[in-house]
Amino acid sequence: MQRVIIIILAVLVVLPVFLKGRSNGVHPVPAAFSALSSARVQVRIGGDVRHAGIYNVSANSLAPSVMILAVPDNKISRLLPTGATGLPVVNGADIHLKIERDGTGIITVGSIPAGERMVLGIPLDINSMSEADFDRLPGVGAVMARRIIEYRQNNGGKMKVEDLLAVGGISENKYVRICKYF
Known part of the structure; x- marks a missing residue:
């Protein structure tokens, strides 16, 4: 009886190894643009947002898309175009959102002061x-x-x-x- 149990256990151990060790030879090809930029920057988001703070974002992000991470307090009906809205954010940017009563969002971008950047490692x-x-x-x-x-x-x-x-x-x-x- 012991011999039968040992044989069954051996088969149960060897069978998955044998099945997984045999591949079908098909290797998936990665998508054409699946590689994302690994460059990350740290920005501070504040103003009329629910979750103000420091965010680690992609270096290619634009200020309006980064602002969504902090969840604006109110619905933004339109975004007032400023010079900051079309440029990628840079390391140490201080992004501020102001939402007017009519729902107009105004984004301003400054720089985090040097003392804070030193503490944050920026x-x-x-x-x-x-x-x-x-x-x-x-x-x-x-x-x-x-x-x-x-x-x-x-x-x-x-x-x-x-x-x-x-x-x-x-x-x-x-x-x-x-x-x-x-």
Whole structure:
């Protein structure tokens, strides 16, 4: 009797392995446009919405489509076209919805302040930072922040993160500590 039970158990274990191990040779082909952009950005949504907060969205999203995630408080009868409605959102965008009494939705897009971006781990934009923003970086005081702003102004108003090494007083060690915020 024991021998029969062992044989039945062995068949029950081997049979599924044998059946699953044999494929029919047909491999499904992925759809033509099934690969989505893996690039994600973090945006803050606020204003006349039920679920204000920080959202992680696709980098190709437009402000009106992102606004739907936060669920507007009231029905929007029409969306007032602004420059922000047709552009993809960027990392650190601050999107604000205002719904007028007649149902007109107005979307404005700004930027999350540097201090909040640092806390949230959103990369900073070196070309839009103020002296006070640079002062918030660890190891950068008021004097160093002023030097960075002066360097940027003297070099066309734009700079790359690597250009921080050319600012007087920023050593390689200090550069390594602050470049992770960009």
